[in-house]
Amino acid sequence: xxxxxxQIADAETVAKIHVASWDVAYRGxxxxxxxxxxxxxxxxxxxxxxxxxxxxxxxxxxxEGQTVxxxxxxxxxxxxxxxxxxxxxxxxxxxPQLRGRGYGRRLIDHVVAEFRRRKFREITLWVLExxxxxxxxxxxxxxxxxxxxxxxxxxxxxEVRYRLxx
Numbered sequence: 001x002x003x004x005x006x007q008i009a010d011a012e013t014v015a016k017i018h019v020a021s022w023d024v025a026y027r028g029x030x031x032x033x034x035x036x037x038x039x040x041x042x043x044x045x046x047x048x049x050x051x052x053x054x055x056x057x058x059x060x061x062x063x064e065g066q067t068v069x070x071x072x073x074x075x076x077x078x079x080x081x082x083x084x085x086x087x088x089x090x091x092x093x094x095x096p097q098l099r100g101r102g103y104g105r106r107l108i109d110h111v112v113a114e115f116r117r118r119k120f121r122e123i124t125l126w127v128l129e130x131x132x133x134x135x136x137x138x139x140x141x142x143x144x145x146x147x148x149x150x151x152x153x154x155x156x157x158x159e160v161r162y163r164l165x166x
Contacts, residue, residue: 001103003110006058006070008051013067014058015043021093029130030157059110061094061103069094071107073114076124078148078161087115089125108141115166122165126150129158138162 006014019040026035051058056074060067072090075083089111094103115123125143127134141164148161 001061001063001106003059003061003107006051006060008048010058010060010067011044011047011051012040014047014051014060014070015040017067017070017093017095018043018047018091020096024096025131025134026128029128030152031155034155059107061107063101063103064098068098069103069107071104071111073111075120078124080148081122081124085119085121087111087118087120087123089123092125104137105141112164112166120166122163124148124161124163126159126161128152129160135160135162 019038022030022035022038047058050056050072053074056072058070058072061069061071069092071092074088074090076086076088077083078086078088089108092104092107112123123143124146125138126148127138129149143162143164145160146163150159150161151157152159
């Protein structure tokens with residue numbers, strides 16, 4: 001296994017993992033029309049500027065001869081947190097057929113170490129309230145719900161915020 005920083009040339013690869021993950025993980029939680037609109041072209045456009053950010057990486061995990069997962073880290077954008085001390089994970093996605101092999105955990109381990117290196121005190125992430133598998137993963141890792149709630153943009157789908165103290 002190898003973890004590396006994604007480059008702009010990786011945008012379509014990241015998009016394909018994102019779309020495949022959404023199609024499985026969010027089916028039945030996110031409205032079908034939202035999932036249908038979230039195609040590879042849309043996600044490629046979405047990830048291009050983020051991959052060009054020199055300060056905050058999108059990390060790729062390569063295994064089994066392919067890119068199998070990605071994770072994006074940045075300072076928090078939540079108004080009730082300090083972006084100088086609270087990091088944020090915007091996305092963690094693993095190819096659905098390869099879940100359960102430790103790839104997500106390896107990425108989170110890497111991100112936690114990087115936030116520690118940058119002297120952050122906490123990490124947050126938002127997860128769809130009904131996404132039980134993801135919530136179990138984050139609970140097992142040590143993240144805890146902190147009471148933060150919102151809805152996913154342009155939907156009525158509730159999200160809850162999880163927090164990990166470093």
